[in-house]
Amino acid sequence: MKRPTVREIAACAGVSQGAVSYALNGRRGVSEATRNRILEIARQLGWTPGGGTHRHVRRSGTLGVVVRRPAAALAGEPFLGALMSGIQRAPATGSASLLMRAAPSHAAELEIYRRWHREQTVGGVLLVDLRTGDTRPDELAAIGLPAVALGGPLGRSDLPSVWMNDRQTMRGVLEYLAALGHRSVVRVAGPEAFLRTRTRTDAFVAAACRLRLADARTVHSDFSDEGGADTARRILRSKRPPTALVFDNDAMAVGGLVAAQGLGLRVPADLSIVAGDDSGLCRLVRPALSAVQWPVAEFGALAVSLLRRVIDGGNAADTCTSAPAFAIRGSTGPIARR
Template sequence: MKRPTIADIAKAAGVSKGAVSYALNNRPGVSAATRSRITGIAAELGWAPSTAARALSDGRAGALGLVIDRPAETLDAEPFLIRLIAGIQDELGAGPASLVLQVSPNHDTEVEIYRRWHAERRVDGVLLIDLRDDDARLDAVAALGLPAVVLGGPLGRPGLPCAWIDDEAAIDEVLEYLAALGHRRIVRVAGPREFMHTRVRSEAFEKAARRLGFESAEVVHTDYSDEAGASAARRVLVSRRPPSALVFDNDVMAVAALGVAHELGISVPGDVSLVAWDDSVLCRLVRPALSAIRRPIAEFGALAASLLRRTVEGETVGDERTSPPMLVTRGSSGPAA
């Protein structure tokens, strides 16, 4: 079906195209009755303003941007990203703003994407995920004058608001739970070392382990994939002094580790307890079902999108935290052997 135009509305209403433009743009020049009749006809015809034309008139693209700097083939196996995007879309809803999503092969390319988007007026602002220490993106978007919101932090950086989840509290809850069950040797299978959220969790892990008096508390870094999670789990489970509990930075690695334990004839939770992170449906589909930290990921995405939308609209916003994460205990965790 042909997209209705201002000319179509003018013909149906029996007025000039100028009168239609005045009415639809809420400008003076037509009576209230004529304005009401024109907007009613426009609605009946299914007319909607052109986003391209709007961008030319008010400088708005009507879109927010998100670049994911991870291999494209890993995205379908990462429940966190799917739920995050769902939360962003839920916040944007049926409103005028849409989400522009692109996958980048590396960090430098990601910055070039922001420059191109800004030059072409493709987006009004961007969401920054997987923040790194001394992250070049922060200065890059500031130099461009491109509104941005960080998913992570808080950074306390003026003009760059953060949406964040209290991962430190989550780590504390997991280690206190394991300590109460008598565990004294634990290993955390973490994500890439360069990510700021990995460092935040690692610092909280080491601090809590010291406070609770664990005999050993090791951190092993991986790339979040099931292969890396399985490899890390196999290595520590066959070591001379294996841990009595494993904590994972995502649920994909935890599911893979459960398979390794079955393969090695190691009882879960009789010989080793497993605790996952994020609590996607994967944690409930395996046997035993995985204990996990449940983080409000969809809320996280929605909060970040809300902060960015409000920033684009000229509102001054600051760092905001989601509702707290919580530990959900299931069959994969129990008293230390």
């Protein structure tokens, strides 16, 4: 018999998915009567505890992260390095370590979670790279692993999240470029399937409409410098090239800068460029790149602190980081007269 999902159990029991997660995992948050009723309905649907899912067990001090990305993208993306640095710098409440695995597919990722839970390898997991229509929150709840999502807010009581204010930031970047006279702006975004890409796209569209930037649009790449360079060349060779490019990360922005200079464009006289992480790459190139300073290290540290509260059975709610800053450097300037 197929193992029932948290959503299916919740529908049959007439309760929230969060209540089901609390009941199956032996966590506080539901009454004993409700817990027993949910467990009974779950058993009738074919659910089994599987290694102590709904019993209080000794939790490992290790935290887990599974990343499902191409290896080339992992090697060249500063965001992940800054995130891991923040995770390691989280205030310690005891000895803890981070176990990171790469998975080639969704099925492989789930198998890692199941093995970790079965062998009690980790006490909880940080769920990264949220996708539109992501089924992993329900699947993790069914497995029985405490988790915190990096991205959101999701508004789920059983899966608290840490998030950054993408909407406010996209609005600020476009307002800055519009004040310099730029009316044609193209944003080079990451993969369309990622939830944070969609959130930023929605914010970009809303800000462009409010500023009446009719020639503002988003195109997608793969977070790599090669992808950024190829995408920039295609955009800049079009019949109506933009006067400004906004990249979702630094690797793509550096690739875009090199591509623009290779086409004979002067930055910022002919083209302004904004990067998306403000890693050391932004200050090594010439001109140095203006960049959004996302609080990525804080993002990781908050996620760890929140996950420890979840593991300990405490209250945990969606948490927003401090506001991103914007570093203005030599890659942005007033639009040149044409």
